[in-house]
Amino acid sequence: MNVRHQFQQDKSIKELFENHFDKDTYADEKLLFLVDLIHVIRPKKPKEIQQVSLIDFINFLKDNPVYISLFRNYFKTIVNKNKFSRLLTDSGILNDNHFVTEIKKRIFDKFLPFQPEKGTLQFVLNQVFYLSTDPIWINKIPYNEIVIVYELLGFKDIYGNIKEETPFSEIILAMQILAQRMSGRALENDVIKMVPEYSNFESPFLGFEKELNHLEHIIRTNNYHYINSSELVYKQLLLLHKQCDDFVDKAFLNSSKYGISLTVNQSLLRIRQQLVRIKELLPLIVVEIEEDKVRNSTLILLKLIRYNCYKNNIRKLFLESTQLISYEITQHTAKSGQKYITDGYKEYFTMFYKAIGGGFIVGFLCLFKLLFSKVDTSAFGHAFLYSFNYAFGFILIFLLGYTLATKQPAMTAATIAQTLEEGMKNKNQANDKHKSFAKLFARIFRTQFIAFVGNVLFAFPVSLLLIWFLDFLLGTNLAEAKAEKLISDLSPIHSLALLHAAIAGVFLFLSGIISGNISNRNKHYQVAYRIQENPFLKQTFGIQKTKSISNWVNENWAGVVSNLWFGIFLGSTASLGIFFGLNLDIRHITFASGNFALGLYGSHFTINFWSFFWSIIGIGLIGFINFIVSFTLSMLLAFRSRNIPLSELHLLNKSIFNYFKKAPLNFFFPLKDKVI
Structure with a gap:
C-alpha cells in the first residue's frame, strides 16, 4: 500500500498554470483550470492511499509567487x-x-445531476468534486498542508463579515x-x-x-x-x-x-x-x-x-429507510416462528399431525389443479383458477391450524436472528451463544423434517385415492394425458425443477414479508381497536361479538392475506412465463408429492426405474431448495434488520456442523441432549 500519493497525472501543475495564466488556453471555460488542477491532485485509487500530500503544489506556489496573486483573482471570478x-x-x-x-x-x-446557478460555490463543487470518492482522499490530506494553502491563497476567515x-x-x-x-x-x-x-x-x-x-x-x-x-x-x-x-x-x-x-x-x-x-x-x-x-x-x-x-447516495437511503420497517416485519415473524420450533416428543408429534392435515388438503389441491388445467380458457383464466385453488387451500390450512412445511423457514429465521441479537447483548453468555444456537437450529431442523414427512406422506396417498375415485366414478383416467409431464417435471436433470423450486422459495420469503407487514400496519393504524369500538358494528352484532371479530382480525388477518398472496404468486407464475416467453413455473415439495401420485396413476404405474428414481430424488431436492432459498433470504433480512454482522453466519454454521458431528440424530428426533 502506498504511504503517500505523488502527482503522476499527464499534466504537471506547472503546465496547468502556464497554459491558463500565460497562454490563456482556458479562455472560453475558465472553470476547466480548477477541474484539471484537482484531476492532477486526485489519486487514481483513493482507498489504497494512506496520505495525499499537497507539498508539490505548495512548493510550486512558493517558488512562483506571481501565480499566487493570479490564482486569488481567478478564484474570485469563478465564485462571486x-x-x-x-x-x-x-x-x-x-x-x-x-x-x-x-x-x-x-x-x-x-x-x-442538478446544476446550480453559475458563479455559486455549489456550482463549482458540482463541476470540480463530482466523484463520490473525492471526500475519501481529501480527508487524507494533512491538516497543516490545508492551512498553508489557505494562507497562501489569502482566504479570509468566515467571521469577518x-x-x-x-x-x-x-x-x-x-x-x-x-x-x-x-x-x-x-x-x-x-x-x-x-x-x-x-x-x-x-x-x-x-x-x-x-x-x-x-x-x-x-x-x-x-x-x-x-x-x-x-x-x-x-x-x-x-x-x-x-x-x-x-x-x-x-x-x-x-x-x-x-x-x-x-x-x-x-x-x-x-x-x-x-x-x-x-x-x-x-x-x-x-x-x-x-x-x-x-x-x-x-x-x-x-x-x-x-x-x-x-x-x-442511494444505498444509504435504502438501508436507512428499510431497516426499521424490516425490523418490525421480522419482529412479527419471529413471534410467529416460535410455534414452528418443537422441543419434546409431544410438540414433535403435534407438528407431525398438523403436517398430516396440511398434506391432506394439498392432496385435494393437486387434483383440483389437474381438473382446472383441462378447462379451455386463456393463460389469464388459468392463472385465476390456479391462484384461487392455491389461495383457498392455503387459507384453509392456516385457519384449521394445520401446517405447510415450507412456510416455516421464513418464520424461524427471524426467531434465530432475534435470539442471536439477545445473545450478543448479554455479555455474560457471549461465549456460549453459538453453542446454544446449534441446539436451537437442531430443534428447527427436526421440526422442518417432521413437517416435510407429514406433508409428503399424506399428499401422496390422498392424491392417489382421489384420482382413483374419479376414475372409478367417471370411468376415465383424468391424469393419463398429463402423466408424462407430471413425472418429467419432477426430474432435476430433465427439467428446470430446481430453478422452479427456487422461485417457490422466493415466494415463500415474500409471503413472510407480507405477513409481517400486514401485522405491522394493523398495529400502527390500530385496526383491531377500530373494529372493537366501531359504533355501527357494536349496534349490529353486539359488543361481545364485535370484540370477537376484532380479536379474530388481530390474530388471523395477517396470515390470511399472506396465504392469499402466496397462492396468487404460485398460481400466476406459469401464466406470466407464457406472457414473457420464459420457462417459468413453481415446484413445491408437497405438491410435487401429490403430482407424483397423479403421474403414476396416469401412466398406469408403468414408468421405468430411472424415471421413478429421479422423481424421488427430485422431490427431496425440491424440498431442500424450497427450504434453503426461503430460509437464506429471511435470515439475511432478519440479520439486516437487527444490525447483526454477517460474520456471525460463519461462526453459527461452524457451531452447527460441530454439533451435528456429536449428535446427528438430534437433527431428526427429539432425543435427550447429552452433549454440552
Whole structure:
C-alpha cells in the first residue's frame, strides 16, 4: 500500500498554470483550470492511499509567487456568490417525498445531476468534486498542508463579515431553516402519535428553534460574530438538541408498541438527519482560540465538499429507510416462528399431525389443479383458477391450524436472528451463544423434517385415492394425458425443477414479508381497536361479538392475506412465463408429492426405474431448495434488520456442523441432549 500519493497525472501543475495564466488556453471555460488542477491532485485509487500530500503544489506556489496573486483573482471570478445554504440544508437529507419517489429522484440525479446557478460555490463543487470518492482522499490530506494553502491563497476567515450571503450568514441561515423544518415535521399528528410521553410537554424542537434564534441575535449584535463554548446559550442549545435526539429515539423505540408506516419512518429519519447536520454545524459558531477561526473556515469547505458528493447516495437511503420497517416485519415473524420450533416428543408429534392435515388438503389441491388445467380458457383464466385453488387451500390450512412445511423457514429465521441479537447483548453468555444456537437450529431442523414427512406422506396417498375415485366414478383416467409431464417435471436433470423450486422459495420469503407487514400496519393504524369500538358494528352484532371479530382480525388477518398472496404468486407464475416467453413455473415439495401420485396413476404405474428414481430424488431436492432459498433470504433480512454482522453466519454454521458431528440424530428426533 502506498504511504503517500505523488502527482503522476499527464499534466504537471506547472503546465496547468502556464497554459491558463500565460497562454490563456482556458479562455472560453475558465472553470476547466480548477477541474484539471484537482484531476492532477486526485489519486487514481483513493482507498489504497494512506496520505495525499499537497507539498508539490505548495512548493510550486512558493517558488512562483506571481501565480499566487493570479490564482486569488481567478478564484474570485469563478465564485462571486457565496450562497450555499441550500447545500447545507438539502444535500444528503431526505426530501419531503415518499420512499419510492425519493429513490427515483436520486437515481435521476445520479445520472443527470442538478446544476446550480453559475458563479455559486455549489456550482463549482458540482463541476470540480463530482466523484463520490473525492471526500475519501481529501480527508487524507494533512491538516497543516490545508492551512498553508489557505494562507497562501489569502482566504479570509468566515467571521469577518456576517452580512447577507456571506459564508457565516449562510451557516446561520441553514441551521435556522433546518430547525424550522424539524419543528414542523415533529408536530405532525402521525409523528406525535409515536411519542405520547411528550404530549404533556412543550416540544423540544420548538424550544431549540427559539434558542437558536436567540443565538443568532447575539452573534449578529456582538462585534466578533462568534461565541464561546462556556456561554449559557450554547449549553442550552446542546441540551435541547439532546432532548430532540431523545424524542426521535423514543419514537423509533415505540414502534414495537404502535407499529410504524413507511411515511412516518421517513419523517423520523429526516428529522434525525437534520439533527445530525445541525450538530455538525453548531461547533462552527464556537471560537475558543484564534486558531479556531482558520480551522472552522477550512472545515466548512471540507464539509460542503462531502455533503455535495454524498447528496445522491442511494444505498444509504435504502438501508436507512428499510431497516426499521424490516425490523418490525421480522419482529412479527419471529413471534410467529416460535410455534414452528418443537422441543419434546409431544410438540414433535403435534407438528407431525398438523403436517398430516396440511398434506391432506394439498392432496385435494393437486387434483383440483389437474381438473382446472383441462378447462379451455386463456393463460389469464388459468392463472385465476390456479391462484384461487392455491389461495383457498392455503387459507384453509392456516385457519384449521394445520401446517405447510415450507412456510416455516421464513418464520424461524427471524426467531434465530432475534435470539442471536439477545445473545450478543448479554455479555455474560457471549461465549456460549453459538453453542446454544446449534441446539436451537437442531430443534428447527427436526421440526422442518417432521413437517416435510407429514406433508409428503399424506399428499401422496390422498392424491392417489382421489384420482382413483374419479376414475372409478367417471370411468376415465383424468391424469393419463398429463402423466408424462407430471413425472418429467419432477426430474432435476430433465427439467428446470430446481430453478422452479427456487422461485417457490422466493415466494415463500415474500409471503413472510407480507405477513409481517400486514401485522405491522394493523398495529400502527390500530385496526383491531377500530373494529372493537366501531359504533355501527357494536349496534349490529353486539359488543361481545364485535370484540370477537376484532380479536379474530388481530390474530388471523395477517396470515390470511399472506396465504392469499402466496397462492396468487404460485398460481400466476406459469401464466406470466407464457406472457414473457420464459420457462417459468413453481415446484413445491408437497405438491410435487401429490403430482407424483397423479403421474403414476396416469401412466398406469408403468414408468421405468430411472424415471421413478429421479422423481424421488427430485422431490427431496425440491424440498431442500424450497427450504434453503426461503430460509437464506429471511435470515439475511432478519440479520439486516437487527444490525447483526454477517460474520456471525460463519461462526453459527461452524457451531452447527460441530454439533451435528456429536449428535446427528438430534437433527431428526427429539432425543435427550447429552452433549454440552
